Amino acid sequence: MSNHVNESKTISLFIPCLVDQILPEIGFAMADVLRKLHYDVTYDARQTCCGQPAFNAGHRTEAMSVAKQFLATFSNADCIVSPSGSCSAMVRNYYPVLFAGDEKMMAQVHSVQERTFEFSEFISAENKVERIVGHADVSLSIHNSCHSMRELGIDEQIADILARIEGVKLFVPQVEHTCCGFGGLFSYKMPDIASAMAKSRLEAFTGADLDVLIVNDPGCIQHLRAEAPSAGFKGEILHLVEFLQKAMD
Amino acid sequence: MNTYAKFMREAKSMAGNEIHRAKIKKAITSYEIQVDGMKKQQFQDWNAAREVAAGIKNEVLANLPEMLQEFEEKLTSRGATVLWAENAEQARHYIEEIISRHNARKVVKSKSMTTEEIELNEYLESRGIENWESDLGELIVQLADEKPYHIVTPAMHKSKQEIARLFVEKLGIEYTENAEELTMAARAHLRRAFVTADIGITGANFIIAEEGAIVMTENEGNGRLGMACPKVHIAIAGIEKMLPRLADLSLFLPLLTTSGTGQQLTGYNSIVRGPKSAAEPDGPEEMIVILLDNGRSNIYAQDHFREVLRCIRCGACLNACPVFRSVGGHTYATTYQGPVGSIITPQLRGMAAWQHLAHACSLCGACTEVCPVGIDLHPLLLETRWQADKEHAASKKWQFAIKMWSKIIPSRKVIDTFRPLMKIFLPLAKPFLSANQKKRIPTMAKKSFAQMWENNESTR
Amino acid sequence: MNPRDSILKKLSSINSLQKTPAARTQDRQIYQDYPEETKDELIARFKKQFLALAGEFFPVSSYEKAGAHIFELLKSVDSTKHLVELNPLCQKIFSACPELEAKFENIENKTLAATDFADYATGLTGADFLVARTGSIVLRTNSAGGRRLSVLPPLHIVVATVAQLVPSLDAALQNRGFREGDWSYGTIITGPSRTSDIEKILVLGAHGPKRLALILLDE
Ligand code: SF4
Numbered sequence: 059m060s061n062h063v064n065e066s067k068t069i070s071l072f073i074p075c076l077v078d079q080i081l082p083e084i085g086f087a088m089a090d091v092l093r094k095l096h097y098d099v100t101y102d103a104r105q106t107c108c109g110q111p112a113f114n115a116g117h118r119t120e121a122m123s124v125a126k127q128f129l130a131t132f133s134n135a136d137c138i139v140s141p142s143g144s145c146s147a148m149v150r151n152y153y154p155v156l157f158a159g160d161e162k163m164m165a166q167v168h169s170v171q172e173r174t175f176e177f178s179e180f181i182s183a184e185n186k187v188e189r190i191v192g193h194a195d196v197s198l199s200i201h202n203s204c205h206s207m208r209e210l211g212i213d214e215q216i217a218d219i220l221a222r223i224e225g226v227k228l229f230v231p232q233v234e235h236t237c238c239g240f241g242g243l244f245s246y247k248m249p250d251i252a253s254a255m256a257k258s259r260l261e262a263f264t265g266a267d268l269d270v271l272i273v274n275d276p277g278c279i280q281h282l283r284a285e286a287p288s289a290g291f292k293g294e295i296l297h298l299v300e301f302l303q304k305a306m307d
Numbered sequence: 308m309n310t311y312a313k314f315m316r317e318a319k320s321m322a323g324n325e326i327h328r329a330k331i332k333k334a335i336t337s338y339e340i341q342v343d344g345m346k347k348q349q350f351q352d353w354n355a356a357r358e359v360a361a362g363i364k365n366e367v368l369a370n371l372p373e374m375l376q377e378f379e380e381k382l383t384s385r386g387a388t389v390l391w392a393e394n395a396e397q398a399r400h401y402i403e404e405i406i407s408r409h410n411a412r413k414v415v416k417s418k419s420m421t422t423e424e425i426e427l428n429e430y431l432e433s434r435g436i437e438n439w440e441s442d443l444g445e446l447i448v449q450l451a452d453e454k455p456y457h458i459v460t461p462a463m464h465k466s467k468q469e470i471a472r473l474f475v476e477k478l479g480i481e482y483t484e485n486a487e488e489l490t491m492a493a494r495a496h497l498r499r500a501f502v503t504a505d506i507g508i509t510g511a512n513f514i515i516a517e518e519g520a521i522v523m524t525e526n527e528g529n530g531r532l533g534m535a536c537p538k539v540h541i542a543i544a545g546i547e548k549m550l551p552r553l554a555d556l557s558l559f560l561p562l563l564t565t566s567g568t569g570q571q572l573t574g575y576n577s578i579v580r581g582p583k584s585a586a587e588p589d590g591p592e593e594m595i596v597i598l599l600d601n602g603r604s605n606i607y608a609q610d611h612f613r614e615v616l617r618c619i620r621c622g623a624c625l626n627a628c629p630v631f632r633s634v635g636g637h638t639y640a641t642t643y644q645g646p647v648g649s650i651i652t653p654q655l656r657g658m659a660a661w662q663h664l665a666h667a668c669s670l671c672g673a674c675t676e677v678c679p680v681g682i683d684l685h686p687l688l689l690e691t692r693w694q695a696d697k698e699h700a701a702s703k704k705w706q707f708a709i710k711m712w713s714k715i716i717p718s719r720k721v722i723d724t725f726r727p728l729m730k731i732f733l734p735l736a737k738p739f740l741s742a743n744q745k746k747r748i749p750t751m752a753k754k755s756f757a758q759m760w761e762n763n764e765s766t767r
Numbered sequence: 768m769n770p771r772d773s774i775l776k777k778l779s780s781i782n783s784l785q786k787t788p789a790a791r792t793q794d795r796q797i798y799q800d801y802p803e804e805t806k807d808e809l810i811a812r813f814k815k816q817f818l819a820l821a822g823e824f825f826p827v828s829s830y831e832k833a834g835a836h837i838f839e840l841l842k843s844v845d846s847t848k849h850l851v852e853l854n855p856l857c858q859k860i861f862s863a864c865p866e867l868e869a870k871f872e873n874i875e876n877k878t879l880a881a882t883d884f885a886d887y888a889t890g891l892t893g894a895d896f897l898v899a900r901t902g903s904i905v906l907r908t909n910s911a912g913g914r915r916l917s918v919l920p921p922l923h924i925v926v927a928t929v930a931q932l933v934p935s936l937d938a939a940l941q942n943r944g945f946r947e948g949d950w951s952y953g954t955i956i957t958g959p960s961r962t963s964d965i966e967k968i969l970v971l972g973a974h975g976p977k978r979l980a981l982i983l984l985d986e
Binding site for chain 3: 333334338348350351352355356358359362363365366368369370371372375376385391392393397441442443444447460461462465466467470486487489490491493494497498501502503518526527528529531532534535536537546551553554555556557558561568571572573574575577578579580581582583584585586587588589590594598600604608610
């Protein structure tokens with residue numbers, strides 16, 4: 059990690075397909091927050107998806123054609139930042155698996171890989187956490203996505219960022235982290251298991267009477283919002299950047 | 308009903324079973340507290356322990372044929388017999404031959420997943436051989452006419468009330484919910500079987516090349532009794548159970564036990580080097596070790612999957628798995644449940660019938676995080692899905708959907724053309740879906756991010 | 768082809784394997800670090816572990832005291848029949864307490880079927896090693912009078928000396944003497960028999976001895 063703050067960095071938004079089609083507000087919130095932190099932000103509409111849905115379902119041939127499109131779009135980007143730990147992990151950890159053995163593609167993978175970040179990780183690595191100022195009188199807790207936590211090793215970063223917002227009361231659940239049950243196509247193929255997992259996960263938060271549950275992956279958000287009513291979770295489920303966007307106003 | 312349909316039906320019923328969920332949550336919470344405490348108490352660097360263990364197991368895999376021969380040579384030099392079984396049928400055949408040679412009527416068995424794998428219980432029963440499961444957990448599932456729920460804790464799903472009712476019915480005891488009284492009832496029930504059995508059958512947690520020994524780890528002493536009383540001892544071990552040297556146990560025993568039950572060491576870790584020797588007062592006159600392949604060599608032949616043979620069957624990945632916790636062990640309908648079972652079962656028993664297990668996973672990675680021998684479990688589940696796709700064993704419906712998707716998704720233009728159609732189509736699909744499917748059909752945004760961005764930026 | 772050759776042939780047909788030996792535990796800092804421990808520290812560590820496992824621990828400084836403890840232990844059980852593997856240490860204890868010798872039958876002088884053990888309350892054996900870090904007792908058939916004596920009777924009494932104490936399991940297994948000798952069976956005993964198969968509730972005395980007692984002699 060360098061302490062050198064490069065104000066001139068331009069950020070290419072990496073907008074996951076789910077955000078593009080279903081939750082665009084998350085994309086705008088991230089762009090807003092990054093601009094508030096004085097970054098230049100660009101967006102290239104040729105990007106559509108990183109290929110993860112096909113890859114995770116085992117259809118690597120199809121994933122490959124989508125991933126190639128992704129690599130081409132971002133070949134000249136300065137910094138690639140996404141509001142999804144899962145999609146960032148796809149590029150960083152699984153493109154090398156997808157393109158293993160293809161030397162030409164691997165060169166592209168390595169170059170894009172190095173410049174790809176999840177939002178909270180990026181802000182922390184850039185030492186910009188201190189620059190976050192805001193206010194919100196809420197009680198909240200964090201659901202760090204599995205891929206953000208286990209594939210990218212994001213841990214304290216989210217809490218550190220939230221600690222910058224005055225008025226936040228952070229609730230830390232007793233139980234260890236478990237998956238919310240999203241898992242991409244998994245939750246469509248095995249909906250009953252996915253629902254039971256969401257229920258188990260939300261149980262950790264229901265007793266605490268939270269205003270907000272902060273989540274850092276759009277997939278988890280969509281899934282948890284669908285499951286919250288039947289699991290009896292009453293708080294709002296927001297992406298970290300959505301929360302910051304409001305709190306930093 | 309095919310294996311997939313059966314899995315889906317069971318999964319649905321278990322996922323909605325709140326009583327089951329509460330029981331498993333209780334058991335696994337107490338397990339997790341024990342394991343965390345023991346890891347800290349014992350290990351300064353758990354990750355280093357895992358790395359060394361993985362390295363030793365890789366050494367085993369690299370030298371497996373040589374080590375198996377060394378094991379055979381050393382063990383037979385002390386008078387034991389080593390038999391090699393390519394599949395379950397051969398293994399059962401060997402056992403049948405031993406039983407009839409000794410004219411045996413009564414067998415006492417200690418907990419062994421390998422015997423489950425070759426369906427030994429069913430086989431012995433069909434031959435009219437008295438077959439006593441002697442591990443308490445195994446006894447409970449045997450009396451309940453069930454299969455083990457979990458590779459390490461076979462009766463994890465049973466409450467003490469259920470066990471009490473079972474013992475009242477099958478062992479004729481007075482109703483009691485006291486775990487100690489129930490255990491003593493099992494002790495009394497089995498004691499006579501131990502001292503009168505003709506043959507003791509055990510598994511092996513490890514087999515040692517350098518020493519020509521098998522190693523059995525247990526808490527109850529039933530394994531020890533099964534190897535001390537009957538005149539014949541048969542041990543069945545998968546060929547991957549190998550360790551190079553005896554001293555490697557000083558890492559693998561604590562590793563297995565800490566991950567398996569959160570103990571430092573189990574009550575008894577027995578090292579068996581042969582039948583009774585001339586100078587010894589007791590012990591089996593005959594010892595036979597059956598080395599079981601049963602598909603393992605097929606896994607071994609695949610560079611991508613070989614590492615799963617490092618597995619020491621500690622059960623940690625089952626406990627960590629949120630899918631296992633939701634659907635329970637029986638839903639898998641396999642000998643080995645949970646993440647590791649979902650990887651090896653398609654390899655051992657056929658991709659087409661079992662690949663759905665690899666899809667019953669959200670790829671959360673909790674299994675990979677806990678595995679004491681560092682197996683990349685969730686990447687191997689992904690690898691299994693890819694293999695199913697390559698072998699055209701994957702679901703046709705999804706295969707087609709993804710094909711279509713991959714035609715549309717790389718092009719912004721095509722997406723924008725299809726968007727309005729999707730917005731109409733998605734709500735129309737709802738009446739055909741179950742409640743749990745319906746609620747996660749998303750509402751498409753009015754416009755895509757790309758469309759909105761273009762509008763915004765042009766007015767900025 | 769017979770099954771053996773066919774399995775070995777399949778396994779041997781893979782060439783992509785690296786046959787280099789792996790690192791061992793000694794090469795890495797894995798376990799909690801214990802500085803070189805004095806004899807007393809080792810005893811203390813063993814005691815702590817052994818007691819935590821519900822073992823009954825009797826440190827003694829003379830054969831007479833050892834005998835007295837064994838005597839007390841015998842009083843605590845129902846039956847009056849007891850078996851011993853008469854190793855040199857037991858012999859010395861018996862010579863110091865002649866009335867004790869009469870209580871025991873020497874397993875070497877008997878031919879017992881497995882069913883005959885039902886009458887005996889106690890098995891008295893020696894040990895090969897005591898492992899301080901885990902509170903374990905390591906036995907082999909030659910020190911334990913075979914396989915049955917240490918597992919069938921409900922009370923297992925072990926006599927050992929401080930010289931048999933080693934810091935870790937590794938030290939016991941790496942000991943040159945351990946692998947030698949004509950023994951067919953050895954076991955690392957860590958506490959009395961137990962189970963947690965019913966709702967994870969710990970119960971002692973599942974199938975093996977319900978009680979495990981150690982007389983540790985420091986001469
Ligand atoms: S795969 Fe790993 S965690 Fe799972 S049972 Fe095997 S050794 Fe244990």
